[in-house]
Amino acid sequence: MSKRIRKLQRGAIDLMGIAVGLTIISITAIGTSYSLLYGRQALIQQEHYRTALFKLRGFMEEEMARMRFSDYYRGNQSWWGAPNDLAPYSLDVLTDRDGDIRPTYATIYRDPIEYVDDAITRMAPDYFRITAHAEWTEAAIPGITTADKGDDAGRDQQITLRTTFHLPR
Amino acid sequence: MSFIKSVLRKVGLGTLTRAAGFTLFEQTIVIMIGSTALLGGWAAYRDFSMQWRVSMAERQMDQYAQAAMSEMINVLQWSMGSQQLAGGRNPLWRIAIGEYVNENGGFNAGQDLGSGHFPYIHDGYFSSTTSLYDPPMTGGFITLSHRSNQGILLNGRQPEWANSRSGMYVWRGDNRSGPNELAAMDRRDEMSVKSFSIDFPLYQDPATNVFTDEISRKKFGESVMKITLVMQYRYRAEDVIGLYGDDYIRERVYETSVASLNFGESIVNNRYFQEFIQGRLIAH
Numbered sequence: 001m002s003k004r005i006r007k008l009q010r011g012a013i014d015l016m017g018i019a020v021g022l023t024i025i026s027i028t029a030i031g032t033s034y035s036l037l038y039g040r041q042a043l044i045q046q047e048h049y050r051t052a053l054f055k056l057r058g059f060m061e062e063e064m065a066r067m068r069f070s071d072y073y074r075g076n077q078s079w080w081g082a083p084n085d086l087a088p089y090s091l092d093v094l095t096d097r098d099g100d101i102r103p104t105y106a107t108i109y110r111d112p113i114e115y116v117d118d119a120i121t122r123m124a125p126d127y128f129r130i131t132a133h134a135e136w137t138e139a140a141i142p143g144i145t146t147a148d149k150g151d152d153a154g155r156d157q158q159i160t161l162r163t164t165f166h167l168p169r
Numbered sequence: 170m171s172f173i174k175s176v177l178r179k180v181g182l183g184t185l186t187r188a189a190g191f192t193l194f195e196q197t198i199v200i201m202i203g204s205t206a207l208l209g210g211w212a213a214y215r216d217f218s219m220q221w222r223v224s225m226a227e228r229q230m231d232q233y234a235q236a237a238m239s240e241m242i243n244v245l246q247w248s249m250g251s252q253q254l255a256g257g258r259n260p261l262w263r264i265a266i267g268e269y270v271n272e273n274g275g276f277n278a279g280q281d282l283g284s285g286h287f288p289y290i291h292d293g294y295f296s297s298t299t300s301l302y303d304p305p306m307t308g309g310f311i312t313l314s315h316r317s318n319q320g321i322l323l324n325g326r327q328p329e330w331a332n333s334r335s336g337m338y339v340w341r342g343d344n345r346s347g348p349n350e351l352a353a354m355d356r357r358d359e360m361s362v363k364s365f366s367i368d369f370p371l372y373q374d375p376a377t378n379v380f381t382d383e384i385s386r387k388k389f390g391e392s393v394m395k396i397t398l399v400m401q402y403r404y405r406a407e408d409v410i411g412l413y414g415d416d417y418i419r420e421r422v423y424e425t426s427v428a429s430l431n432f433g434e435s436i437v438n439n440r441y442f443q444e445f446i447q448g449r450l451i452a453h
Contacts, residue, residue, distance in 0.1 A: 029213060036220040043227055047421055050231070054238055058426030062370060062393050065428040068435075069392045072376040093399075093420045168435040 045138055048091040052106045053159055055089055056134040059108050063130055064165050067113065074167070080128075085109030091136060106136035116164070127164045134159045219406060219417075226358055226402045227419055233338050233360070234400050234423050236330055237321050241396050244311075244323075245427040247287065249441035251313075251367065251394055259314065262367050265441040266291050267308035267431065289323050295440050306440045315365035321398075357406050363399040363420070370395040370426060387446050388433050395426045 063084065066073040073079055088105040110132035117125040135158045177183055245251070248264045255261040266287060291309035314322045318340050320331050331338055340361065342354030371377065372390040380386040404417040429435075433442050443449045 029217075032217060033220075036217070036224060040220070040224050040227065043224065043231060047231055050235060051421070051423060054423050054425040057242075058395065058424065061428040062426045065371065065389075065392045066374070066376065068428070069389045069433060070376050070379075072379045093422050096418075096420045098418065168433060 048104055048106075048136065048138065049157070049159070051091045052089075052108070052134040052136060052157075055086075055106070056108055056132055056159055056161055059086055060110065060130055060132045060161060060163060063110060063113070063132075064128075064163070067128060068165065068167055080113040082112055083109055102139055104136055104139065106134050108132070108134045127166050129162065129164045131160065131162045133161075215406075219404065222354070222358060223402070223404055223417060223419070226354065226360060226404070229338060230360055230400050230402050230419070230421065233320065233331065234398060234421060237398060238396075238423050238425060240328070240330060241321070241398075242425065242427050244289075244313075245394050245396070246430050248429045249308075249431045249436070249439055250391060250429060250445065252445065253367070254312070258364070259316075260366060262313045263310040264313055265295075265308070265310055265445075267295055267306055267436075267440065289328070306438065308440075313367070315362050317361040317363065318359075320362050321365055357404055359403045359405070361401050361403070363401045364397070365399070366397045367394050369393065384447055388442075391446065392432050393426050393428045395424065397422065397424045 067080060086108040089108055090103045091106055092101050092103045094101075094103065110130055114129040114131075115125045116127050116129055117123075135156070138155050138157055174183075244264060244266075247266060249267050251262050251264045253260060253262050266289075289311045291311050294309040296307040296309060312324055314325065316322060319327050320338070320340070321328070338360070339354045340359070342356055342358050369391050371393050374389075377386055377390055380389060400421045400423070402419045406417075431439065433439065433446070
């Protein structure tokens with residue numbers, strides 16, 4: 001093999017080495033970047049869940065207190081015997097990340113309050129039961145305003161809580 | 170080329186050949202490529218490290234908010250009611266904690282941290298005063314406030330579960346020198362409680378207008394406390410060429426309502442209710 005060919009081969013091997021090295025570095029960089037971004041997006045979804053959960057349980061306690069501490073609501077079966085809801089509740093803070101977010105809104109509502117009466121106990125009612133729900137749709141790319149409209153169809157989320165309570169004497 | 174040669178000769182570089190001119194040109198390009206790569210690498214490194222910090226701090230903020238909200242729900246549900254002592258940006262509330270209800274078999278001797286399940290010391294208000302009408306009741310008030318760089322304060326102090334000295338939560342990192350040089354949080358990172366507020370949402374309820382007497386109105390209006398916690402994480406990095414700019418701010422708001430299980434007539438002889446809602450005479 002001539003010197004000239006050997007020289008060309010060495011150059012080609014160097015180029016190959018550089019290409020492979022750059023590819024490995026790029027894949028590592030892209031992978032690290034995406035895992036960090038994915039982790040932060042997962043955290044946003046977790047925060048949405050917590051925000052909705054706290055608001056939902058608060059809504060239930062307010063409804064419970066309305067029944068416990070006011071004759072106005074307790075005697076109004078058309079109120080407690082019918083569903084009730086909150087205005088759409090934003091799970092994001094509008095000033096977050098300099099406002100560079102697409103707000104996610106949750107619907108928070110309760111089913112009719114159940115009047116649970118067991119004939120054996122001679123109490124009427126034995127207790128009341130509230131079932132309430134929070135529902136929202138996570139954007140496919142949470143927190144990013146620049147996504148196309150088609151990208152918005154993310155997962156539907158729902159939390160359901162149920163509790164029972166007595167009326168104070 | 171004779172032009173280049175004459176220029177080189179005029180600046181005293183007449184001995185340089187054409188190859189030397191080519192080398193200079195090549196060197197310039199190599200330096201440009203090299204500096205672009207170095208700058209890009211540096212920017213990428215700074216971005217990675219910032220993303221790493223931001224995600225760590227966001228997770229910490231999320232954990233603090235979760236712990237604080239759970240603890241507030243526990244304390245307020247345990248209480249017999251609450252009063253605002255100071256309003257404005259730094260509100261101060263006092264929460265009535267009674268042991269009359271005999272939770273945990275009456276072992277909630279709040280003056281002694283070791284003997285009860287309720288972990289905060291109260292001022293013994295109900296223990297040290299007696300009602301003219303009712304049997305004595307033990308218990309007292311704890312205060313609730315906040316400071317932006319310490320979070321929620323119970324009795325003016327950072328509670329154990331949020332104590333930064335135990336390393337649980339870092340509100341502001343140290344200088345980037347010494348043993349903490351490689352710590353995840355440094356002086357550029359800052360977590361704070363922007364605001365913490367309590368109010369009585371049922372005073373806004375249409376039903377409050379139905380009550381004809383003040384006691385019933387208060388009993389209904391103050392039966393629920395709404396707490397709102399605003400958390401902020403801020404990263405000040407003035408020397409960054411990167412995705413987030415030099416001042417990155419992340420904010421979260423958590424809100425819930427708590428109905429005290431011991432409020433009003435839910436328990437027999439509720440001293441807080443008698444004295445602060447009904448305004449009945451108490452002997453001190």
